[in-house]
Amino acid sequence: MIPFSSVDGLGNRFAIFLQNCMFNCWYCHNPETINNCNNCGICIDYCKTGAISLVEGKVVYDIFKCINCDECIKSCPHNASPKIQVLTPDEVMKEVLKVKPFIRGITVSGGECTLQEDFLIELFTLAQAQGLTCFIDTNGGVPLWDKPELMEVTDKFMLDVKAFDDSEHRKLTGASSENVIKNLMFLANDKKLYEVRTVCSEIGFDNEHTVREVSKILSSIDSSVQYKLITYRPFGVREEFKYKLQVPSESYMQRLSQIVKENGLKNILIV
């Protein structure tokens, strides 16, 4: 949980990161959110402060002993983390309310948070009762058109379109782009799309194609949606993927931005 976030939607937002993701992206910078801990205990030996132990076959984490060196995460062979907290929607809300005067809403991210639909519905219902807006940060892999209850309580979505082309998307994430593109159209039509994001690397993928196709679709439905072009950075990326991609130049990012602009979108952000 991050009490103040400026990069997870409009204004200052309380950001909550949920565990589990069905994609496995090359450039994932928090791969420890992909799977749940399987209590193998390998990380225990890597912890310098004795913050992790095995109690009755389960990995237990002591937040007060932890110095956040993240050696446990680096040592985990399963793309998981011993540091996760298991909380109910009420418990999360209790933390949110501590900073309520400073935020306009909450954003749930991940992992892929829409995999925990019931939790989201409960949390968002509580948050909306407090006058807070509720945003979801999603990879678009879950068919949102099949989730009317979740749609009802969610104010806006931020959608990653990692690659437009299906085979490219499969190569990059291990999953098809079909649902992502359907979600792109569904959310834009429903006026629930705050932002679309594409991580851009100069080699490895045809970003120009992705950015062009996405902006064409968006401008035909809702040209006010913000398109955030994210510069690939190797920070936090797993060693085996780090060098498959390359940090793009500023001029490359500007070229992508120009493509978005030419296709009719007004709000473009390069970060």
Add this chain to the structure above:
Amino acid sequence: MGALEIIKDHTLTFEQKVINLAKEAENSLNVLNYSGEAIRLKEKGIICDLFEGAAPYRPRYILPDYEKFMKQGSEFLRLTPPTDIWEAVNNLLILYKHVPSITTFPVWIGNLDTLLEPFINNEDEARHAIKFLLKHVDRTLTDSFVHANIGPLETKAGRIILEVERELQDAIPNITLKYDPNITPDEFVIEAIKTALTVAKPSFANHQMFVSDLGSEDYGIASCYNGLHVGGGGSTLIRLVLAKLAGEASSVEDFKKNILPNAVQVMAEFMDERIRFLYEESGFFESNFLVKEGLIDRNRFTGMFGMVGLAECVNTLLHASEQKERFGYSETANQLGVEILEIIQDELAKRNNPFNVVSGGKHTMHAQVGIDTDSGISPGCRIPIGEEPALLPHIQQTALYHKYFPSGIGDIMPFDKTASNNPAYVLDIIKGAFQTGMRYFSTYSDDCDVIRITGYLVKKSDMEKLTRGENVLNDAVVLGLGAAQKSKILERKVRNV
């Protein structure tokens, strides 16, 4: 510095020499009767008169009633009320040159937006006129304590001022947006935030809090961040250097029971003597045209009781060395800070000064921002630079102290330049800070040339010039450079977003 040294100084402009020579002459007088204890504390650097001079011949801060001036013109200046935006700008620029203050420059140039709004017919022409005014102010009122206000209502003039400031990139004037979430639209504040992240101004004043504490909407934010009555101002500002006073105490109890109450009384008497001279002997209120024409009123000034170095005072008293025990982190330290302010407030409440009419006979508390020669003394109640906690606990801590200082306190939270991608983020933080009790919030971004030193603005590029021994127009650059060298201003914690 002696007169001859002033004359021969290569880094001073002609105007800066004239001002310094005038001060030299004033300080050759010995007309004030201070008590022996006051002189002792002054010599120890515990009471500091901020170079206010040995014979006060004008109030320190003057906030003329510019609205009245716009309606009536001025007989003394031979000006009739303006009929269009050019006359309005010209009349203001003329009056500004005749408003006295401690710096010799006007420390308050009015609520510029409401003063100019009635004259805006054509926006392009208004933009031209406003740019003309602001540039003229920067190049002729060459002092960073010249302060303009805008808000709380959104106006065309206010919007133009914000846009033009982004373009001009000037340190002068300092600007404050009076912000009330109930009447200032979010979009207007967002414009102000965009400007602040570009040129370190405006700052944001908690309008509801000022109106409630000063009992009127007729107030201005002058000089650094001083909340004072329009048509009046501050007669004197003296500061108690708590960082040094702590060294006089044998224990926390001794400080609270004896040392602090005594120092407050001695310093208040010291202020009374200065105010007495100003009102009874200097002749200012009998002779100045601003008084005669009703643009200021002798009954609308207050004595400002300043303090600095609360953080160091608390840390010294508690012998706090580890971060978790220190001011800004430990509950005990933060609460001792509150107790110290309560004691000052209580001691001041025991006194009466007949000239402080507008503040009920009392001196008004002021969290002074420091001077260029301060070393190891943090401004007002601020947490020392280099020890700043995370944004949220920082705001919550600082908000504990803001209610004690109607005549000014503020904190500065610079943001990483990416905050300009989401100015609404900064808006939400300001809203939260005001709800939490903060009175005044300043920000800038780490890539600005114009930066906030303590309460005033200076261009980094000007400080570099002065370091090379060149003349600079703005006389506050030397103060900024001193503070940057001694108080680590350039190392202030930037909030990554």
